[in-house]
Amino acid sequence: MPEDREDKSDELLNLILNVLPSLPFWQSAIKLNDFFIGLTGNFKLLCESVVYNKTLMKKLLEANYDIMIIDPVTPCGELVAELLAVPFVITLRVSVGGNMERCCGKLPAPPSYVPVPMVGLTDRMTFLERVKNTMLLVFFNFWMQDYDFHFWKQFYSEALGRPTTICEILGKAEIWLIRTYWDFEFPRPYLPNFEFVGGLHCKPAKPLPEEMEEFVQSSGEDGVVVFSLGSLVQNLTEEKSDLIASALAQIPQKVLWRYKGKKPATLGANTRLYDWIPQNDLLGHPKTKAFITHGGMNGVYEAIYHGVPMVGIPMFGDQPDNIAHMKAKGAAVEISFNTMTHADLLRALRTVINDPSYKENAMRLSKIHHDQPVKPLDRAIFWIEYVMRHKGAKHLRPAIHDLTWVQYHSLDVIGFLMACVAISIFLVTKCCLFTCQKLGKTRIKTKRE
Template sequence: MPAQWMSLLLLLLQMTCYFRSGNCGKVLVWPTEYSHWLNLNIILDELTERGHEVTVLRPSASMTFMERVRNMICMLYFDFWFQSLNEKKWDQFYSETLGRHTTLAETIGKAEMWLIRSYWDLEFPRPTLPNVDYVGGLHCKPAKPLPKEMEDFVQSSGEHGVVVFSLGSMVSNMTEEKANTIAWALAQIPQKVLWRFEGKTPDTLGPNTRIYKWLPQNDLLGHPKTKAFVTHGGANGIYEAIHFGIPMIGIPLFGEQHDNIAHMVAKGAAVALNFRTMTRLDLLNALEAVIDNPSYKENAMWLSTIHNDQPMKPLDRAIFWIEFVMRHKGAKHLRPLAYNLTWYQYYSLDVIGFLLACVAVITFLAVKSSLFIYQKLLKMGKKMKNE
């Protein structure tokens, strides 16, 4: 599996739960980082509404006042910007909590069910295990009305419609040169553009483009006047575009974003650009191709049809499996026995070693036997000559 799985082990719930009266359980959650928390938070809200008691893990220790001040600053920094995963601290935290030595990797390996933030509208077919379910797009919901000022701007686009441009929350700045490159290309199209950008206003910004520090992305992508989505390829944005059938111009920046955009390109719903080497004409040509060529819209709508034609909504499916694990106190019947093997057993190194040893012994005995017989025959030959 490509780099996609690394980010997507990212919707893993580490749960220790039991049932109380009323069929409500306790859920212990290991929080994930970046945009994955948005998906996880939706699941936790639904579990809370169903009466389950949810606890999110945070390491704690005895701290001085200044240490608590620093801890609060760090907590806010990680909560609102990013949360880095420090395995050594998590290993220590789990060991102290459980009263025995353990590791984060060992705890993850005991997960009864894996909920992967993807689905077959984005992924390509491949074998999967029964304790893995794909719940990509669980955060998607019907579009809500836009703020009046934004709605007026969108409606002013007339028959040309609008383009939504967002490179995600992780990009807070870019060079003035790059911003001017983007702004110039956006100014050349007849569509109105809503651009999420927090840097200095580019000199080449056109009258058709408005800059916002934040955009109601789901609501904009669900607006009937939206023609295209310029995105960095984050899973949340990709799935919102798929949900509403919006073709994309992908400008991946890091991580699984390259893989996400490559999948969309392969499915005919996007054009990919390189952020570092992209010129103004590259961006303009990509915009015109996606907006003017109907095949991109048709393919995006095809993916939307696949995404929305499921027997259960992704969120309902995620909740079902979480409550399934609660009801049955696990899902060991779905876990492959490979989880119980050591690393050398998993790769059959002990079996291979045994067979090689057998081959070596048989070869050794065969060679020794051949030499012994040869020597006997040689002695017999010499004896017969002497006689």
């Protein structure tokens, strides 16, 4: 990677937390798009420095790998796999607009009940929501074309020495391991080479460190609340952290807050700050009543695994979508990071803790998660090893990959059948007219005679 390129995660965080909230919608969209273009440019540079590095590629080729496991949110892996002629398996939570799964993996997504990811819709939509969903689907289809055209098409074609697209290469994946399951996802059509392995990282809780266990036990009947905004958010503005701390101070529960910033002035006696928390062990603790989360997929799945209701404060990426799913399933309340007030946070916390439906729904999801024929991690391992054993999983690959868009949607067939009907109508009409004319002439002739 060229050295002058820096890590983009701080830039993104600054954008989300400080820049975008003060901008109107369109300017936000433009700023985000600019950021995305910069980020993808970085990905592309990184990819070029891999595939055009002959020494590295030779080394990879000689290693004679059986399989590659790639997350296509950062493209390149599929190109390397194709160049090395190694079968590959995809692991993915979701791509922008679900484009890669839908356009490249050919995952069916009827807009009437499969919501476009990341826009907060569910599988039960009103008419206007279905209109929105359909328009978004069309928009994202074009977006994917544009994404390919601007960044990848030419580069991938040059690297492979034949015309191709990123979608064609991604479509060669043997198995798509999607990191969700029906405890999280709305039931939707899928394909035999898609396996839903959400929560594959989840484990039973281990005992807490002694000091932490003592603090948790001191909460008595009220229990504790676990609070983390993930590893990216290290600091908040003083105003924001004071607002949060003062709300937390008002609940009877003890709070464990993962926070590295300055200690807020309003911090209550019930709240302790930690540089790091054993999140999974805390969520699996019987005293845990709620989880305040930014909605990262791993945290959400740990909460599902242990059946803990959530207060979601999503920021970017898949986080709003993750929280929207949990909200739709009745296991979370969502509040906006940018506009939330002290009262909002307090109300949300009291709701998920005191309204028993949230705990019940979280437990229902937990039961669904635990009651599977095979654990998600074992399924993921099985299919990865399957591809290694058989050098692929061609028997699961649908024939749609060999059809054009027009063929897949049967547009040529519909056109042909409509043409047949039109020609038939035309011929029948012509025949009728001809017969009528003939009859008319004969009649006139007869009359004259």
